[in-house]
Amino acid sequence: MKPVYGKNFKLGILGGGQLGRMLIQEAASLDIQIHVLDPTHDAPCAELANSFTCGEFRDYDTVMKFGTDKDLITIEIEDVNTQALKDLQAQGVKVCPDPAHLEIIKDKGIQKQFYADHNIATSDFRLIESGTELTADDLPCVLKARTGGYDGKGVAVLRSADDLAKAFDGPCVVEDLVDIEKELSVIIARNEQGETKAFPVVELVFDPVANLVDYLFAPANIADDVAASAEKLAMQVADALEFRGIIAIEMFLTTSGEVLVNEAAPRTHNSGHHSIEGNICSQFEQHLRSVLNLPLGSTETLRPAAMVNLVGAEGYTGPVIYDGFDDLLRMEGVYPHIYGKSTTKPFRKMGHVTILANEVAELPAKVAQVKETIRVISK
Template sequence: MKQTQFSSGFTLGILGGGQLGKMMLYTTRKWDINTYVMDKDDTAPAFQGCDVYFEGDIMDYESVMEFGEQVDVLTVEIENVNVQALQDLEDKGIAVSPSAKVLNLIRNKARQKSFYLDKSIATAAFEVYSQPNLEHQRNYPFIWKSAEGGYDGKGVKVIRQASDLEDLPQVECIYEDMVDFDLELAVIVARNANGEMKTYPVVEMEFHPEANQVEYVICPARINMDISDRARELALEVSEAYEHVGLLAVEMFLTKSGELLVNEVAPRPHNSGHHTIEGSITDQFEQHVRSVCNLPLGATDSTVASVMVNLVGEEGHTGNVIYDGIEDILAMPGVTPHIYGKKETRPFRKMGHVTIVADDIVAARELAEVVKGKIRVIAE
């Protein structure tokens, strides 16, 4: 008799207890899949909905090994985990998705960018340094990126003059050409262990100019069908190169000349796919669970035009969180807030998101602007 993941002794383990883990649990609860979560923060949002939670550091080898040996399938909601432990768990027969090999490539931006060169995948020109180097050949301005540890705009800086390099962390980094682009796009690819693959419609991302975080995700992207087809094909090419299992969010630039360049990827559910909860037949979190459990993939079609607005902490506010104006947006048709469960806010911390759906993307984008103006994440 075939083993089933549903209402059985099968256990899915998630390393990381943040909002992405919490939203994966929407599916595991719906399907009665036994789920363990580990995070070192005893207030982690995903602890609210899992079957068993473990307090432990996901960067600690022994903690990850002890946790992983208790599950049938192990996945992650963040890349910063102990990769050696994942490799050793794979060697013991635990199904780890994404694999240690994939995570090792992706979590280090220098290795990730070099991988694209090796696979002839178009990306912005770059150089790798062991630490910030004043003796370089790049024209100003260019982008400095920390090779490891950067996220949500951290570990990234525009270098406009030599003095901008002086106070940077003395860590491995890349210098990357500024890309003259029209739009920043993203495509999420799902792939299971059987090799079944599907892409979601292309989304367009608008970034906050100060925080360098995604402010709006727009689906469908406001591009023509040729660009859309090429973007989805490029995302599939990247996915096939990595041979990953799970979700892969592929971020890319559409240049002024119409070229598509891969910026970076994330091997997990991603901010660019949050709109799928309300806007797609199969949301990205269910699709990730389907992928890592080697279940048939769900349909990726959009059911409605949708825009996602990130809810981040206001500047000047640190402390117990208040969602000022949430009652106003709850009264608006087509507007759904998601609160992540983080009790304390700080400037630009991701605290939630709002999905806006409408009959067409113009109406959805206009309503998103109204929503953005009505709700503020502040402290008591």
């Protein structure tokens, strides 16, 4: 049965960052009121939410208090108190995605084991108690903190003995370093009725220093059979989880032509930001449709798109300035999204720019122009 929502329907979001902010912007068009919990008093959602609660979404009592009067709870970050969400479910509060799925995905060790148990193609791995256990015999490899990592934090690529100094303490996943031709992503939405839609495969280009997405191209410049394999693999993950909501599956295309799952995010994702302008239905609208059990929107591409992350420039920390913003706005087919964060620091995500073109071949030059035009600096 479809939920009845309106002015009295309370949709709560755990997390008040830029993903929640863009979700609120879509929710306004559907006349959905949003209530947000986040530990940062000036989080990007604070000025837009119908109500904003400053509190810790990892704390059991805080999440219980926040969620008790909500009709539905969803997330924009997976590192939340899942026991509280389970107990809210038991009290009749709808939670989407399911907290059991969050428990699998937010621990990268459990997540990788899930892929292995369900015959989902992924790189070889092992679990260790601390990255400091590694020796030169274990190299090359990728070291990932099992919990808490995001935006390139908690990840270290170790190629030589000198890199062992970058290894960090705490429970980790050690993955084989695969030869990557391209990094890809597929975002899938599924509602309670089982209706499922996949966004076209996108191609991600990572900053080698920060280990986060620098820019992307949509659709990915890959062969049709590779795109089909990527979508099939992403669907395999969603099916194995029996997932409801929206989930992003990041993948590797290896130099030998294999497609492997890297990791998943059970929420809207950086690899789908271009969809606001580039697709008929954005990932944020699709998130709302999926968790509210509404008919899903078309994921068809309107025009080829690129997305450039606006991150804090190295060497700048303090009140933010978007240097070159006027020049950016003079460019045709360029759509900036600023996240409302007051302070910048190196590699902090402060916004993004969507670029539309008539042909995919036009996008690389436009990406270079955007990156040369605007810098995120401080006073």
